[in-house]
Amino acid sequence: MSFAPGIARDPWMKGAVPRARAEIHRVVRKILEPLLSQGLITRALDAPLGPGAMAQWLVQRGLEVWGVDRDLAQSDEADPRIIRVNGDVNEALPCPDAFFDLVVSLEGIEHLENPFQFFREVARVTRPGGWLVLSTPNICNLEERLNFLFRGCFYRVIPREERERYGSGFDHQNLLTFAEIKQLLLWHHFQPLGWYRDAQKWRQLFWLWPIGLGVWLYGVCQPAARKEKYALWDSLSGPILFGGNTLIVLARRQQPKAQSQ
Structure with a gap:
């Protein structure tokens, strides 16, 4: 597997080469830097762990990292201070309730059979006031919307033979739109704080901006109720409509409201 030129020279990732795009790690580190600098995070979870590159960066910042x-x-070559736990993120996470200040999940949810179960578990192990950083392929950028218009699907059909050979989760079996991600966040008491792109796709911007402008004008002309119903201000934002290959979201865990008797 190849990685972006220069990524191996980053000192924090000795022994743990990220499987996700190098740009994703750089953006996530930029998002988290202010929180870490203010001392707002002391214990973090990286799930799925993968080679452990993000967990390694977090542990080198002085955090307790699972x-x-x-x-x-x-992840055998990752920093030995990482508390590595064997577990399937499709199932219950082997972690205590309200235990983490931060949960990071990079390029994982699209490989899961049940993202709803995953979000329930992430909500369970994140303390109220804690943060979630999630990345997944952006299937709502303008290029992918046009691909869907002509193909009728966001991704290829995965043959049964491949699943039986490689196992569940080897490929993007469960791609989610931004609206589905936002819905999952809100249902599980996470308030989205920001949407981010991994990198600008300049060819998309150069060739498709007239179509993008038309989509944007259509959206802004909709009634306020329709904008709210379809989260159009999110949908029309640069990181989503003209986003890169990956969509990154920062969200914060809210205190669940008490059930009425």
Whole structure:
């Protein structure tokens, strides 16, 4: 597997080469830097852990870091201070309730059979006031919307033979739109604080901006109730409509409201 030129020269990732795009790690580190500098995070979870590159950066910043993955062999070379726990993120996370100040999940949810179960578990293990950083392929950028218009699907059909050969989760079996991600966040008491792109796709911007302008004008002309119903201000934002290959969201765990008797 190849990585962006220069990524191996980053000192924090000695022994743990990120599987996700290098740009994703750079953006996530930029998002988290203010929180870490203010001392707002002391304990973090990286799930799925993968090779452990993000967990390694967090532990080198002085955090207590846990990582959950069903294949821990891929993180054998990561920093030994990472608390590595064997577990399938499709199922219950082997972590205590309200335990983490931060949960990071990079390029994982699109591989899961049940993202709803995953969000329930992330909500359970994140303390009220804690943060979630999630990344997943952006299937709502303008290029992917046009692909869907002509293909009728966001991704290829995965043959049964491939699933039986490689196992569940080897490919993007559960791609989510931004609206589905926002819905999952809100249902599980996470308030989205910001949407981010991994990198600008300049060819998309150069060739498709007239279509993008038309989509944007259509959206802003809609009644306020329709904007709210379809989260159009999010949908029309630069990181989503003219986003890169990956959509990154920062969200904060809210205190669940007491059930009425």
